[in-house]
Amino acid sequence: MSTEVVPMTVETTAIDGLTRITTKAVTDERGTVREFFRTSGFADLGVPVPERWAQVNLTWTRRGGVRGLHGEAADKLIGVASGSAFGVWLDARPGSPTFGAVVTGSLTAGTQMFVPAGVCNGFQATGDDGCEYLYCFGREWTPGMAGVAVTPLDPGLAIAWPIPIDASDPTQLSAKDAAAPEFGELTR
Template sequence: MVEIIDFETQPTTIDGLTLIRMKQVREDRGTVREFFRASAFEAAGLAMPAFPQVNVTETRPGALRGMHGESMTKLIAIAHGTAWGAWVDARPESPTRGAVFQAALEPGVQILVPEGVCNGFQSTGDTPTQYVYCFTQEWAPGMTGTAITPLDPALGIDWPLPVDEADRSRISEKDLAAPTLAEVLAAHA
């Protein structure tokens, strides 16, 4: 038996942040997912430049990464496992500045993250989450961007699993020490 799930895009509460369901073909042996097909993205009005860098992180269950908004567009997806994703619009000129969007992530779901929108996630399954990042620029230390602490209560992010702030296997010192959304917005007012 073959089931085909068509490519589909959905806007979110953040201008330019798009939730994407990959085209998938499911059959008895498993699933084939179209991670990226330029013509499908272009037909949806999401023309993408080349990806000069692709990273895969493996994150332990319960661990939290983010919120990072570099000066590049990112296409993210889950290759294995599950995660809870959150995005914050930190762009000074955006009509949705300060907006937060949250979604459950699993294989077959992607998010197109515009430049300057902060991206973070928590691994939620019983096994490590493999999170794929496609970047429109190569990452470099000190590159322009914004970071917000993912534990800022003003964000209202419903992280599904508790985070022990003293446990570096759950959250990095850098992410914990990042400014709050209010501090970021005030700095770019």
């Protein structure tokens, strides 16, 4: 087998500033190396990134578990380290030209999203062994940080979660996320 190099690519989405990224990957007989982040690579393709990432979190979520929808006041770069997820993004930025737009999509290793501050991010783990989800934050998270949360069960958003969600099951949804307001309550 010879070495195969797949270049980094980016795609715009229906939400202003939300960018889908396929990472650069180099594969040979031993396996694959993926560039999760390279400042120059992102700059060359026009993806805005913070001067530095201030916090990096890695979560593990069991199959069917949902996290979000959270729109912190920080840019985020997210990706799946292992397993797979169904990602959901909601533009909750007042004044944004795409305010209220929802984007969904599958996430696997090698696929990332650049999520601008104020765009809500959420996901459901879909891999048989769950998923490891990596978050890079442009600002450190602090209690009371500015931002919004929207319940992932909001019927007005019509999110087609791939695995049915039981709101009373804490292995699927936290009480805090279940109790978050619907999007329409934020716009009144």
